[in-house]
Amino acid sequence: MHIHLINPNTTAGMTATIRDAGIAIAASGTRVTASQPDSGPVSIEGHFDEAISAVGVTEEIMRMDRESPADAYVIACFGDPGLLAAREITRAPVIGIAEAAFHMAALISTRFSVVTTLGRTVIIAEHLLDQYGFSHQCRRVRAAEIPVLDLEDDGDRALEKIIEESCRARDEDGIGAIVLGCGGMANLTETISREVGLPVVEGVTASVKLAEALVGLGLSTSKVGDLAFPRAKTFTGQFSHLSGLEPAQ
Amino acid sequence: MHIHLINPNTTAGMTATIRDAGIAIAASGTRVTASQPDSGPVSIEGHFDEAISAVGVTEEIMRMDRESPADAYVIACFGDPGLLAAREITRAPVIGIAEAAFHMAALISTRFSVVTTLGRTVIIAEHLLDQYGFSHQCRRVRAAEIPVLDLEDDGDRALEKIIEESCRARDEDGIGAIVLGCGGMANLTETISREVGLPVVEGVTASVKLAEALVGLGLSTSKVGDLAFPRAKTFTGQFSHLSGLEPAQ
Amino acid sequence: MHIHLINPNTTAGMTATIRDAGIAIAASGTRVTASQPDSGPVSIEGHFDEAISAVGVTEEIMRMDRESPADAYVIACFGDPGLLAAREITRAPVIGIAEAAFHMAALISTRFSVVTTLGRTVIIAEHLLDQYGFSHQCRRVRAAEIPVLDLEDDGDRALEKIIEESCRARDEDGIGAIVLGCGGMANLTETISREVGLPVVEGVTASVKLAEALVGLGLSTSKVGDLAFPRAKTFTGQFSHLSGLEPAQ
């Protein structure tokens, strides 16, 4: 089984963090690869960054489906950028790390809180909770107020602030679990869980296991109705290579 | 990894169906066992049957935790009887097949319908959809109007009716996937999917893969707050063996 | 008119408290009786206790329906354990004290808060508020952090803590009424209301009056559809006496 992780931002260091986390958690028979798009933002910290990164996410999936089709894809940014678009263009299951983390947290606790990076991304998580149906299970989306790339560049300080905010969540929110709200936190799960004393759910690792589950079940994105392959059509300009797109398989 | 499936009704034939489905879907390193309670209804077709069966579910988990602790437990009846009670009494993750099927269906389609056995159980599925947050993703809960044990005793006729209702769901509900609403349908997934032409999600198999996922992630039921072990206390009468219950650890 | 109150836990002292409260509030033509199951937990403080106690609740209703059928039954634990199961097995109306209190509080205030016993039972009340449709009317479910049996064994201290928490609710929640979240508080309504200066709604007394109302209206549980009598079937083991159950009437 081959699971391909797409880091929607273009910071290779973060792709490595994500890949390592994915490989570490994968079952013995699962091959995990990871890549980031050539084009896009180096970090994703708002709706604009999300919108741009969605293009790279879909390009990566189409490239992989042509070159080396994976059995499942993971979108490793907590806003799940391009998730439904990605599901349209491939037959393979596609999982976003936010949804994966919410699903898993809901299975081990009655209530959880999210700890994410910057305050301005809280709204993105709240919209996803609403859309996916988990807003009742989530007590609060909290921000540690760290820029995404600080996870790379100033890791110790970032970790400290995440732990502080997670402790506040534990003490004030009446929760049973913490969800980490950024793909760049994929290597921090264990430390945070130990420090905070609560189960900590992280989306990259959760996605890999959910992807294994779906593939194991023989389930892939429904191609009937809403998520059928896009209608082939002309694209212009820098997107003209998408014209008359035919599904890879 | 050891996953134990509990058939909440006491019909051994259905336990076998469930066990076989679980074994067939499990990863190579996963051992799947199954049992049913000694005491309880032979089928579960309403709230009363659910309430009685919840006792057997928790008894089976406590027995297993004493005798041969599994890494995860699955409650293989579509009403998820005793789910939160079960989560209190063990450290291992516990998954209900209704929730498992809903989670998986939400990952491969934007909208699904449920096809269950008797009309009187529709309300049970609707309550679960509300509680778990999936009521917006589910277009409709439909009943094929077959008693649960007909799945055992009159399998061909039952299968035919389930396929008929699933086709109606496909044609009328605007959906991308079908969820099968009974543990006794665990062996029918492939046939129904082929006949209906839609992905079909079945809860026993979905639960086994979700259990593997949770165990792989090192996640288990949060013991902080709502799902902490029950407070030790006296039970009377036929339940006196539960007095002063100490978690198996 | 005969209303029978079932204390779902097996503590006789609490049954007496409940019975006394019921008798005190009943109309002159109403006979109120009360009992507790022979088997079950001495207090109910979580999902596991709820699940076990649901058996006793249904057993008591079936026993009464055979021996001395009441015109209505009340389930006198704030989690309403076994409520829908109970409605299936009898023709008489069955009322849970949590739902009764919510209904009454919604008639005299626009917003209320619940003050219950232990923090771990908050989630049970929240689930009921969602299921019954009162989550918008309830500002907050609060716990006084007293074990249920302290209401019996350390009554003064318990009362003090409930009053303290109720005062916090009054001062912080923007509410017009308090709902008491435990059947064992049935005798405290007046004192708390006087101390807190808000209407206080208590479920045992509310249930008795709602039961009188339903019986007076000639309304009983609908036997068409979801709450029809359970299908007769075989039960095994300690529940074999339930086999082929025929409704009492």
Place this chain on the structure above:
Amino acid sequence: MHIHLINPNTTAGMTATIRDAGIAIAASGTRVTASQPDSGPVSIEGHFDEAISAVGVTEEIMRMDRESPADAYVIACFGDPGLLAAREITRAPVIGIAEAAFHMAALISTRFSVVTTLGRTVIIAEHLLDQYGFSHQCRRVRAAEIPVLDLEDDGDRALEKIIEESCRARDEDGIGAIVLGCGGMANLTETISREVGLPVVEGVTASVKLAEALVGLGLSTSKVGDLAFPRAKTFTGQFSHLSGLEPAQ
């Protein structure tokens, strides 16, 4: 105990129907009276009629509180016109027949449908279901398409159409009970229930019993916060008699 029913429209015949239904259902110790405002519409079939009738409703309550204070008031029109305004101006409990019917129907069934008069009033019932929290329990609000006064003037034909629509509700909606959506149907409950074969909940009778319940519990409208007596102030013109209004106490 004295319960006063206010027919918000000014048709005396309908007041008589409502009074008779109230008297017939009241407990032996309960005195039931009824009146309609001097001023207002002869029937209520839309938002405008509702708005005008709300004035008469509050005037009647203030008049009664001055002349012959009742222990509880019932607003006997299915749109519950002026309900929250009425609760502000009196210490006594005030119950609307729509809310009363919804509360009672929710206690005896998991799902109900409403059968009301004209299609244009469906929206009023839907708004109330949302506001009170019962929209999930109600499958559908249906109209028999009869003007309100036909219940007085062409009773047999009206009854026939209500029964027809109720039968459609029974056959198509998957429900356990019918709610009658007009105070003028207060005398039809029994006939409709017999013809349709489902429990039928009617609001006037339900309100009387709920009022008895509240009064029996010693509960009345919370005067803390949202429903406190209106602030005394100047009113002008035809409403100048409301200036400096002091609660009747």
Place this chain on the structure above:
Amino acid sequence: MHIHLINPNTTAGMTATIRDAGIAIAASGTRVTASQPDSGPVSIEGHFDEAISAVGVTEEIMRMDRESPADAYVIACFGDPGLLAAREITRAPVIGIAEAAFHMAALISTRFSVVTTLGRTVIIAEHLLDQYGFSHQCRRVRAAEIPVLDLEDDGDRALEKIIEESCRARDEDGIGAIVLGCGGMANLTETISREVGLPVVEGVTASVKLAEALVGLGLSTSKVGDLAFPRAKTFTGQFSHLSGLEPAQ
């Protein structure tokens, strides 16, 4: 284009404030007039005041439609009293200032808070948010605890308290905009926005622009279905002039 603003209370000074704000914001081709009813409360601070004022609102619209029909009407009290009634009785669009403010705030921010006058009116705004669908976009309804007429009589102190509460909203609620919750604040928008440093949405001005928008689009209240003209009928007493009401056009 002629837009008529109705101040639902009978304080002429407030009508002037509202008129001035409307004239100042109107497009060059728009004529703005304003009036208050002859009869009604001098301020609106609760459900009772709302109910009474709804009569005046509809009377003013009917009078205008007879004498000098406007192209659109605005109900300039934050509870939108009589809104749906008003929509029934005229073909022209009718806009409430609460709904107008919510609509506009939702277009420029993801989350807003409301700052209104007295705590007892918070519930009115919350009900409107629910009914209109904006409860998710509104973080909190706050009260500055000033009586409505203080806006006229003690303007500086009132302004100060509104600014204080708005600053608290800005600092604590995680919002992008403030909605002012009273028609009497129509002249304070600019000052408050400058002091608080957030966009401030005020309903009177928002309504005028929304009215211009609707009229410009050729859209008016749908006369098919729910909001069709009221059925002509007899009214009695002080409302007898409404008998056999025929739409103005």
Place this chain on the structure above:
Amino acid sequence: MHIHLINPNTTAGMTATIRDAGIAIAASGTRVTASQPDSGPVSIEGHFDEAISAVGVTEEIMRMDRESPADAYVIACFGDPGLLAAREITRAPVIGIAEAAFHMAALISTRFSVVTTLGRTVIIAEHLLDQYGFSHQCRRVRAAEIPVLDLEDDGDRALEKIIEESCRARDEDGIGAIVLGCGGMANLTETISREVGLPVVEGVTASVKLAEALVGLGLSTSKVGDLAFPRAKTFTGQFSHLSGLEPAQ
């Protein structure tokens, strides 16, 4: 005042239709311009098309803000692609035609239905209704099953099918208004409204008027919190021109 309409697809003929509709509806002092991106799909009929077109939408806004800043922008595709991203990158208000149409329809009716192009886009409208809070006001999203470009290439046939579906909505959905679900229908409003006999709300025209309203109010996108300008950062590859983006103003 200058309002710029962005046709998110790259079909110039559709841009002309949108521009003409915008100019026709604009107030006398309003200048309306329109453009489409150089790069993107020729029509938008699913999530993938939406994701790609969001890039062009934001590029057009940034180009305009550099070259000829408009006072407001309109995104003229019914999925509102890139709406929140667009709001981040400009100080001017940005309005999507779906949200505009929903807001306007909610002001003139209690319930509306949407008639859109292809069945696969229904889910997009449903997600927007949920996110914006209008799902209760919308009875049903219907598809006429016409590809978007048929509006250009086979206009008569397309119009016929839209009218047919709108008539079904009128007859079956209990609605007061129709919302047209595609920017390419901007020139059909009048014809459809006349044929169907209901108010018809179309998003391009609605957006122009809402934009005029916001600009007239001096309101623009809140730059505090969620919609603040994106953090300046490095973009790579084909998006490198976005690096260190500074707001135009």
